[in-house]
Amino acid sequence: MSFTRELLDTLKYLNLARTNMVAAWPKSFYRRELIHQKVLGRNIFILNRPEDVQRVMVSNAGNYKKSLANRQALKPILGQGLFVSEGKLWERQRKLLSPSTHRNRLKGYAQTMVETGRETVEKLNGSDESQIVDLTEELTLLTSDIITRTMFGVKLGERNQLLYQAFQDYLASHGRIHMSELIGLPAWIPRPGQGKGKAAVRLFDSVILSVIEQRQKSNDRHDDLLEMLLEFRDEQGEEMGFTLLRDEVASIYLAGHETTAITLTWAFYLLHEHPEVKQKLWDELESVLEGRDPTFDDVPKLAYTRAVVEESLRLYPPVHVFSRQALGKDVVAGIPVPKGSFMTISSYVLHRHKLLWENPDAFEPERFLPGRSGDVKQYSYIPFGAGPRICMGKHFGLMEAVLLLALFAQHYDCKLKSGHPVEPLGRMTLRPHMGMPMRMVKRSRS
Template structure:
């Protein structure tokens, strides 16, 4: 855990840790983002001022202030410049686009995520999981994070784009890993942050090669669909048919950006949730026992289906509790667009705002024994009693994750399908380290024995 000394607040600024004379708090943040932000919240309260090299930032640690940024005053903020690092990867897709263009794209894509359409994907989710499980053998050791990433990647490719990418999963996984490492290294290293991506430095070259591989795959899927002129009833079919008021459809580049965004967001959230689920279940046999009891009662050994979801209440609580302790999106950042006031402090245009699910989800004001893995805490409608932004694994406001229902349903169905057939035991003496890059990944994987 980092050690922070305190700078006295002025009338214009909230309390702040004392940082480096030139680099501000960047060195402390870079060494341990989770530890740093947690300690800031505990020692300095609901609003913390960060001195940073390019522009200051405010860490908000109260649901009301987070709601101001994401909901009531959201027009005063745009995505933080740190996301621009992923511009080559995500282009102008839903995660990175802004303003009227974002609103236009969101409206176009929303029908693909309506409840009925999401339900139609359930069978594919279970079928792909059943296809994976025969490749597992009892007594073998597997990196469960790698398995979950591969499985959810295949599912998102099939349900949203009608593509079977089984043979490409390893290459796509490596390209995604390179991209996340690129984001993390540039976002925590001031010199790399300033270095343009066109400079032929090793990390830039690795990233460019990874993007070329992804582009080749995704443009290939788009061209195949255009040539076949087939309406597969998936998102890509819908996007290919969409026309604006002038009768013009999306360019291949815009199609590519939205497909790339959903490739990343559509598999990463569920894969990480399930990876951390297996880790936590292996540490808490009493929770695993209750989960097994519910699956036996509700399913009796048969394959889960959409109709079973209302009865799989404890399974859903397990997923909610995992996302509380290990939120896939561990933090969100915004940049002030127009001068405004948050929590009584004046924010200037260009200032940064930082809000962390990791910090809020472990706040003892809202969660008893916040470090304890306890799915039963979600009984008696706790989620409805909490302030909206005490628990927000999918973000919030107008930009709440478009795939929230997809991800929740997928996590419950996959957990129920796998847990009925196998128990997973954590291999001892390995480092399980949460890696807060673009998402919260296990840095060295999670090796488990299949039982």
């Protein structure tokens, strides 16, 4: 492809990306291995080869920091929290918080996940089958309830709806990834619509602070993430400053619920579109669970359910783009990478890349079944990221998605509102544009 054509493609992409990053990727990118462009003097690389993904995210990760695109969109709400922090602060906080999602804690979490999921099943049972439910909203409220119960030992009650609304309003004002950020223009360049987000952050903050206060006032002992933050003392015996404590609670709250809710939303949509897959899922649920609620011990037996989750994460990765900036020089795919270069990895493109997958656009959970792992090449599938910044809640999130999918699919056949157009909207996360209105049709065991 000629240099001018490629430059035009890149500029067109950057402009379209403001509205919808995934719809904007040119078709040709799904066959290309690497795109390198200079835009306004900035080097931009788009990486589609697993070995280059590995280089930037894993083996030479120390040479790359998260770029402005991440920080600018999230800083007003996450401050210095784990998702956006860098360097020594990130290292210390990651070490401190990682035990909260360690495998040895998952059993206890599984019970809370299913108990909380059951409350939503029962709530929906009370409603009329012809009623249309916004599935993303229901699942977001549910996973929000789960993350606050498991990590902060608090039941949100009516505050759940407030947090949900605050975050929706925040997304409406800050959810777009701006062209200026992708090419690293400075933060003082005005971004449209930011003012509205301030009220959303205030509302969000008031609820997060009420959660922390509730715990500070309580005499109960907990063994959870909030306790780790409250008990922390640095080398000088100082406790964690309140602002950082607030930022970490906000970060775990946000990182730990919306992504799982979106994963499940896409899974139910894909199942609706593929009745033959849905039937296989139902067959597995019937043979493993025989109508009872899933438990932690069932998770390894629910191989097909897990494969449905993993395949949904392939086609619709909630975190659909990674952007990093080079701290020093590097070489990627034999091409010199100058200091300051912007490295973009779209998991949406990578997961559907023509040279990496067989039938890349087809929904085929079988490729994730045990024994078929050769179908998935390392670093061509990164729904949880890779390297030192890999998702801290990977095992938590995967288990939660498997348990909730099993629970809901046993009780309901989710039917998309007829005629509703479904299109992925790539902003801060990859959500269905115009939501996912579904009828929750009750299932009975035959």
